[in-house]
Amino acid sequence: MALLEVNDLHVEIDGKEILKGLNLAVNAGEVHAIMGPNGSGKSTLAYVLAGRADYTPTAGEVLFNGKNLFDMAPDERAAAGLFLAFQYPLEIPGVATMTFLRTALNAQRKKRGEAELSTPEFIKRVRELSGRLGIDQDMLRRAVNVGFSGGEKKRNEILQMALLEPRLAVLDETDSGLDIDALKIVADGVNNLRSPQRSFVVITHYQRLLSYIVPDIVHVLSGGRIVKTGGKELALELEARGYAEYQEEAAA
Amino acid sequence: MNAEVTPIKTAAETALAQAFAQARDRLPGDDAVAARRDAAFGVFAKEGLPHRRVEEWKYTDLRALMRDAKPLAAPPDAAAIAHAKSAGALLGDVETRRLVFVDGAFVPAISDLTGLEAGLTVGSLAQALAGGQPALAAHLGTLAPADNVAVALNTALMGDGAVIRVAAGSTVERPLHLLFVASEKPAASFVRSLIVVERGARAMVIESHEGPPGSDYQVNAAVELFVGDDAHVDHVKLIGEGAEALHVSTLAAAVGSRARFNSFSFVAGGAVVRNQLFLNFDGEGTVAAIRGASLLKRRQHADTTLVANHIAAGCQSREVFKTVLDDEAHGVFQGRIIVRRHAQKTDGKMMTQALLLSERAEADNKPELEIFADDVQCGHGATAGALDDDLKFYLMARGIPAAEAEALLIQAFLGEAIEGIEHAGLREALLDQVAAWLKARAK
Numbered sequence: 001m002a003l004l005e006v007n008d009l010h011v012e013i014d015g016k017e018i019l020k021g022l023n024l025a026v027n028a029g030e031v032h033a034i035m036g037p038n039g040s041g042k043s044t045l046a047y048v049l050a051g052r053a054d055y056t057p058t059a060g061e062v063l064f065n066g067k068n069l070f071d072m073a074p075d076e077r078a079a080a081g082l083f084l085a086f087q088y089p090l091e092i093p094g095v096a097t098m099t100f101l102r103t104a105l106n107a108q109r110k111k112r113g114e115a116e117l118s119t120p121e122f123i124k125r126v127r128e129l130s131g132r133l134g135i136d137q138d139m140l141r142r143a144v145n146v147g148f149s150g151g152e153k154k155r156n157e158i159l160q161m162a163l164l165e166p167r168l169a170v171l172d173e174t175d176s177g178l179d180i181d182a183l184k185i186v187a188d189g190v191n192n193l194r195s196p197q198r199s200f201v202v203i204t205h206y207q208r209l210l211s212y213i214v215p216d217i218v219h220v221l222s223g224g225r226i227v228k229t230g231g232k233e234l235a236l237e238l239e240a241r242g243y244a245e246y247q248e249e250a251a252a
Numbered sequence: 253m254n255a256e257v258t259p260i261k262t263a264a265e266t267a268l269a270q271a272f273a274q275a276r277d278r279l280p281g282d283d284a285v286a287a288r289r290d291a292a293f294g295v296f297a298k299e300g301l302p303h304r305r306v307e308e309w310k311y312t313d314l315r316a317l318m319r320d321a322k323p324l325a326a327p328p329d330a331a332a333i334a335h336a337k338s339a340g341a342l343l344g345d346v347e348t349r350r351l352v353f354v355d356g357a358f359v360p361a362i363s364d365l366t367g368l369e370a371g372l373t374v375g376s377l378a379q380a381l382a383g384g385q386p387a388l389a390a391h392l393g394t395l396a397p398a399d400n401v402a403v404a405l406n407t408a409l410m411g412d413g414a415v416i417r418v419a420a421g422s423t424v425e426r427p428l429h430l431l432f433v434a435s436e437k438p439a440a441s442f443v444r445s446l447i448v449v450e451r452g453a454r455a456m457v458i459e460s461h462e463g464p465p466g467s468d469y470q471v472n473a474a475v476e477l478f479v480g481d482d483a484h485v486d487h488v489k490l491i492g493e494g495a496e497a498l499h500v501s502t503l504a505a506a507v508g509s510r511a512r513f514n515s516f517s518f519v520a521g522g523a524v525v526r527n528q529l530f531l532n533f534d535g536e537g538t539v540a541a542i543r544g545a546s547l548l549k550r551r552q553h554a555d556t557t558l559v560a561n562h563i564a565a566g567c568q569s570r571e572v573f574k575t576v577l578d579d580e581a582h583g584v585f586q587g588r589i590i591v592r593r594h595a596q597k598t599d600g601k602m603m604t605q606a607l608l609l610s611e612r613a614e615a616d617n618k619p620e621l622e623i624f625a626d627d628v629q630c631g632h633g634a635t636a637g638a639l640d641d642d643l644k645f646y647l648m649a650r651g652i653p654a655a656e657a658e659a660l661l662i663q664a665f666l667g668e669a670i671e672g673i674e675h676a677g678l679r680e681a682l683l684d685q686v687a688a689w690l691k692a693r694a695k
Contacts, residue, residue: 050649051260053641078651090646094664100650103660143664160650 001066003028003199004049004168009060011048018044021060026168029196033210033235034203036221037243038226042203043087045221046172048086050084065167066131078104079111081167085174092144097156100144101126101163108164129162133189137248151182158189169193170201175209187212207239222246257314257624265300267321271440272408275324279411280381288393289482292407295399302401311584311616312555314401317524318498322470324409325355325439332435337362339433342492344681355434356441356471357412371422371453377413377444388415391446395504397474397530402500406474410444413473416457420450420480427456427486427675432473434463434497451480451508456675460490461499462521463588468493468496474504481508481535487515488678492685494523495550504527509535516673517544517556517573518682520689523571525554533567533595543669544573545682546579547689548613555584560594560602565625571602574669576662577613578693588620591628598628606636607665609693655694662690 003023017042026032035127036042047061048055051074062069064082072080092100108114117125130140133155146151154174163171171190175183190200190213202213210218210232218234219226220243227246228234254264272293279289301318303307336354351363351374358376365374380388396403410537414430430445436437457477463469479485493499499522507513517527529542546554560569575583589600606615619632639661646659666686673679 038450050645052645073654074645074648075651075657078649084649086646090643090662092646092661094662094667100647100660103656104647104650104652107656111651111653114536121553162649194644 002026002033004201005063007061007063009045009048009062010058011110012056012058013054014127017058018224019048022221022225024219024226026199026201027210028167028199029198030217031194031202031213031215032217033217033218035205035207035213035235035238037247038205040221041224042221043172043235045088046084046170046203049082050074051171053244075107076111078164078166079108083161083164083166083169085154085161085171087168087172087174087176089153089157091146091148093146095144097140097142097144101160104160105163105230125163126159128160132192133159133162134185135159150177151179154178154182158186165193167197168199168201170203172203173205174202174205175204179246183209184212207235210235216245220246225238259552262301264315264318266444269297270407271321271324274347275409275611279409280378284386284389285381289408292398292404292610295404296401296408296633299401305363308400308557308586310526311586312553314525314526317553322438322440322462322468322516324411325357325437325441327357328354328359328435332437333359333362333403333523335435336433339462340429340431340460341457342462342490342681342685343429344677344684346427346675346677346681348427348458348665350429350431351414353412353414353430353432354444355439356432356443358414369422369426371418371419372424373417374413374428377415377446378411380415385550388446391448391478392444393476395475395478395506395530395532398501400502400528402472402526402528403474403502404505406442406444406472406502409442409472410474411442413443413445414447416447418449418453418455421452423453424455425650427458427678429549430457430459432459432461432471434467434471434494436464436467438467438469440472443471443473445475446664447475448478449485450481452482453480454484456486456488457563458488458490458678460492461501461515462492463494463497465494466496467494468498468523469494470498472500474502477503477505479505479507479511479513482510483508484512485514486675487513489517489527490516491517491519491521491525491527493525495523497522498524500526500528502530504530506532507538507540511535513538513540515540515542516669518685519544519546519548519554519556520685522554523552525552527554527556529556529558531558531560532560533569534564536564536566538567539670540567540569542569543672545666545669545686546573546574546575546583547686548583549578549693551580553582553583553584555586558587560587560589562589562598562599562600563590565595567595569601571600571604572669572672573604574666575606575615576609576666577606577615578609580610580612582613583615585616586620587632588622589630589632590632591621591623591625593624596625596627598625598630600628600630602632604634605665608636608638609660609662659690659694663687
């Protein structure tokens with residue numbers, strides 16, 4: 001059984017159908033890349049998996065670890081092991097980053113019936129992980145993402161992922177707005193977490209990120225459907241030839 | 253020609269007139285005080301209870317909200333005093349010098365009057381009035397606006413209160429805690445306090461108000477506060493009245509030169525609350541932070557009315573008021589910064605924000621600037637809105653359940669006002685109060 005199974009998924013936003021019968025199966029330990037032109041539904045897929053309210057599934061199903069994802073609230077999905085790295089991480093004035101991380105981690109542990117982490121243990125974990133991602137202590141003391149640069153926000157997303165240790169991480173254009181150094185740091189952060197139990201869905205517009213996070217499988221999403229699936233070489237092919245042929249295919 | 257007459261007509265107005273007539277001769281004070289009471293009652297007799305057509309009371313129609321007037325509270329009995337010993341939980345572990353008032357009457361037996369710091373004098377208003385203290389006469393009634401009907405009623409019916417003096421140059425380390433407790437019996441208390449912090453002195457004064465949840469008692473509390481030149485005063489008001497109570501309170505302060513003055517109002521209790529602050533910046537170079545946080549639910553009505561009056565030049569004032577409203581609560585903020593002609597280089601900024609957790613809650617924000625000087629930096633802002641769904645989703649996407657996510661965002665919203673409190677213990681106590689309110693909400 002695949003860890004994530006998306007069957008004939010249709011999703012609407014404000015009455016407009018964005019995903020039109022999407023199929024996807026991600027096995028444990030696999031890294032899938034989803035590439036596609038703007039407006040193809042990449043972010044919609046990310047949000048609908050995480051459970052954003054205004055994204056309405058109208059047909060099809062998503063099974064996560066065998067359970068119907070749409071029966072679960074966003075926090076339950078997270079506790080079950082689903083993580084979305086946001087394309088545009090939000091700023092939360094007044095909520096200290098450490099408080100946020102700790103509340104999130106302990107809420108998930110509580111829901112899974114695990115004991116909360118003690119304060120020293122928690123601080124040790126965060127220090128260790130943030131050090132590797134080049135996040136300094138001052139950033140952790142500040143409010144979540146407030147005053148962070150674009151690159152810092154993305155690194156903060158990866159820090160959250162590393163701390164929460166999800167089964168499946170969906171990275172929504174995590175490469176956008178990153179310079180090459182930040183891209184490497186983020187990619188290293190992801191690669192460090194790769195394991196036979198953990199899967200990734202890497203959504204990106206460009207091949208560049210995939211040179212650092214090498215996928216097992218590459219999909220082309222266009223017009224709300226997966227129109228082509230291949231190996232990592234497909235990403236290079238897309239980089240060379242563009243999406244034009246797939247857009248025609250989707251429109252046809 | 254017809255004279256303009258507002259006939260006394262509501263049940264509450266009639267009851268107040270009767271209460272004054274009956275109590276007039278036994279209320280403390282000499283003839284001069286009695287004359288002042290008569291004059292103040294005259295203001296009420298002429299105006300009646302304020303109503304929606306009186307601009308300052310537009311959103312808090314006291315005539316409609318005050319269905320009756322309770323009889324003046326009798327002196328507290330032994331049971332009420334014993335009960336009051338356990339009051340003051342709002343303050344958590346903060347070490348204070350307690351001055352306890354039960355149903356408006358000072359109770360020395362359960363107050364902490366030993367080992368007063370050098371320069372600190374503490375007494376009761378009833379005694380001071382009865383003793384005809386000249387210092388009292390010089391200050392009392394000079395700050396509170398006489399034409400404000402709530403103040404007028406307070407002046408007419410004031411029975412007791414605290415009289416505190418901090419002598420020039422002295423520092424009172426322990427916060428003074430004026431703890432006002434209502435007993436089980438629904439009654440009305442009119443308390444008036446006078447606090448004089450002289451030149452260069454330093455003190456923190458906390459007033460807290462509480463009472464039983466099921467009693468529709470009434471409190472009218474006023475404080476006149478003199479902050480001398482170079483003095484540093486922190487004032488905190490905690491309104492944690494019982495759920496059925498009517499609470500009207502007034503702070504009237506005159507702040508001297510180069511002073512530091514902070515005031516914080518916390519409103520979490522009471523059915524109807526009107527919290528009035530009238531602040532005069534009389535001396536140059538003062539820095540003031542005036543903040544507040546209100547947490548309202550069910551059908552609570554709470555009104556904060558603030559007038560920051562910059563009379564002297566070169567003062568800085570910051571006003572930050574935050575209100576969280578749930579259910580059918582109604583929050584009102586009226587804030588006015590006045591900059592007089594000679595108050596050049598005034599730096600005044602006011603922000604008021606309401607967070608509505610329910611579609612049936614209502615927030616009225618009325619910020620005003622009245623500027624008569626030409627070289628000033630003043631501004632105000634007002635917002636009212638619901639919780640941000642995107643932020644809530646972001647938190648939930650990290651595994652934080654809906655109620656907890658909302659609580660985090662509400663705490664963050666209030667944080668800006670509460671985090672500014674310098675006293676760490678008090679800040680923690682208030683954050684605990686907020687947490688308790690949120691916990692009760694999540695149930």
